[in-house]
Amino acid sequence: MKIIEVNNLKKKFKDHYVVKGVTFDVTKGEIFGFLGKNGAGKTTTMNMLTGIILPSEGSFTIGGKTNQEIDQIKRIIGVMPDAANYYYDFTAIEHLIFFSKLKNLKMKKSDLLDILERVGLKGHEKKKVGSYSFGMKKSWELPRLFWGSRKSFFWMSLLPVWIRSQPLKFSNLLKSCPKKA
Amino acid sequence: MCFAASKFFSNNLDILQTDHAESAYVSSIRALVMFLGFLFVMSLSHDAINREVENQTIRFLVTKSARSSIVIGKFLGIFLFWLICILCSFIVIGLFAKQIFVFDFLQIMCFIAYAVSLTILISLVIKKPSHTTFASILLGIALPVVGLWSVISTKFISEIIKYILPYYYIVKGGYYIIFPFFLSILMLLTALAIFQRRDL
Numbered sequence: 001m002k003i004i005e006v007n008n009l010k011k012k013f014k015d016h017y018v019v020k021g022v023t024f025d026v027t028k029g030e031i032f033g034f035l036g037k038n039g040a041g042k043t044t045t046m047n048m049l050t051g052i053i054l055p056s057e058g059s060f061t062i063g064g065k066t067n068q069e070i071d072q073i074k075r076i077i078g079v080m081p082d083a084a085n086y087y088y089d090f091t092a093i094e095h096l097i098f099f100s101k102l103k104n105l106k107m108k109k110s111d112l113l114d115i116l117e118r119v120g121l122k123g124h125e126k127k128k129v130g131s132y133s134f135g136m137k138k139s140w141e142l143p144r145l146f147w148g149s150r151k152s153f154f155w156m157s158l159l160p161v162w163i164r165s166q167p168l169k170f171s172n173l174l175k176s177c178p179k180k181a
Numbered sequence: 182m183c184f185a186a187s188k189f190f191s192n193n194l195d196i197l198q199t200d201h202a203e204s205a206y207v208s209s210i211r212a213l214v215m216f217l218g219f220l221f222v223m224s225l226s227h228d229a230i231n232r233e234v235e236n237q238t239i240r241f242l243v244t245k246s247a248r249s250s251i252v253i254g255k256f257l258g259i260f261l262f263w264l265i266c267i268l269c270s271f272i273v274i275g276l277f278a279k280q281i282f283v284f285d286f287l288q289i290m291c292f293i294a295y296a297v298s299l300t301i302l303i304s305l306v307i308k309k310p311s312h313t314t315f316a317s318i319l320l321g322i323a324l325p326v327v328g329l330w331s332v333i334s335t336k337f338i339s340e341i342i343k344y345i346l347p348y349y350y351i352v353k354g355g356y357y358i359i360f361p362f363f364l365s366i367l368m369l370l371t372a373l374a375i376f377q378r379r380d381l
Contacts, residue, residue: 050244053380071247081240102245 009058088130220321227317
C-alpha cells in the first residue's frame with residue numbers, strides 16, 4: 001500500500017524551476033531517505049509535501065489525501081520543519097503544551113515531562129528555549145514530530161545532526177513510538 | 182489612562198459630548214479609541230504575521246494547522262486582548278457612572294475589529310516587519326486625521342474615503358456601527374485569500 005505518492009511535482013520561482021518534476025512513492029512501513037546534492041530541491045520538495053509552500057505543477061497524495069486536501073494531510077503527518085528560529089520566550093514545556101494543543105492532543109503535564117526526559121531534556125524544562133544549545137533545541141522538537149502522526153513523518157536536513165550526536169537516545173525514542181506510526 | 186481621560190473630559194463636557202454620547206466618561210473613551218485606536222493596535226501588532234514568516238516560526242504553525250485557522254487565530258488573539266482592555270475600562274466607568282454602556286461598548290469594539298483586520302492585512306501585504314513598524318506609526322497618525330477630515334469635508338475624494346474608513350459610521354451612530362465590523366470581515370477574507378497563496 002502506497003502511503004505517499006508524488007507525481008511530476010514542480011516548483012517555479014519567477015521563471016526558474018527549482019524542482020523540475022519529482023516523482024516517487026513510499027509504501028506503508030518503509031523508511032524513505034530523500035537525498036541529493038546542495039540546491040537539488042530536497043527542502044523545497046519537502047516544503048511542498050508539508051504545506052509550507054505551494055506546488056507550481058504536479059500533484060501528490062499522502063494517506064489517500066491529495067494536495068488539494070492539504071489541511072487534512074496536516075492532521076495525519078508529523079513534521080519537524082527546517083526552521084532557523086523558535087519562540088525564544090517560551091520554555092520547553094510551554095512549547096510542548098502549545099504544539100500539543102495545535103495538534104488537538106490532550107496531554108498531561110506529567111506526560112510532557114516524561115517525553116522531555118526521554119529526549120534528554122530533564123531538568124531543562126523550565127528554561128527558555130533561547131538559552132538552549134543547538135542540540136538541545138533539536139531535542140525538544142523531536143516529540144512534536146511524533147505526536148498525532150498517524151501516517152507519515154517528515155523531518156528536514158538538520159535531524160541527522162541530532163541522530164549522529166545522540167544515536168542511542170534517538171533509537172530509544174523510535175522504539176517508544178506508537179506501532180501504527 | 183482611560184480613567185484619567187474620563188475625568189478630564191467629564192470636567193470639559195462641551196469638548197466631546199455629541200448627540201449619541203450618554204456620558205462624558207464614555208465619550209472620552211470613544212475619543213481615545215477614535216484618535217489613538219489605530220496607533221495602539223497597529224504599533225502593538227503590526228508584525229503579527231510577517232515577523233513569524235521572517236523568523237520562519239510560521240512553519241511550526243502552518244505544518245499543523247489550516248492557514249485559515251492561523252489568520253483567524255491571530256485576529257481573535259489581538260481582538261480579545263483589546264476587548265478585555267476596553268471591557269475593564271467600561272467596568273470602571275460603569276461603576277462611577279452607575280450605568281451600563283452596552284451600545285457604546287459595541288461601537289468601540291466594531292472600530293477595534295476594523296483596526297485589527299487592517300493591521301493583519303498590512304502585516305501580510307508588507308513582508309518586512311521593519312517596514313510595518315514605520316507604516317503602523319504613519320497610518321496610526323494619518324488614518325484618524327484623514328478619517329475625521331473625510332467626515333466633515335465635501336470634496337469628492339472624501340466621499341469615497343468616508344465609506345472605507347470607520348469614522349463616518351461611528352459618527353452616524355445607531356445601526357451604522359455594524360458597518361466597520363462588516364468591513365473588518367471583508368479585510369480578513371482578503372488577508373485569508375493572500376495567505377492561502379503565499380509561500381512561507
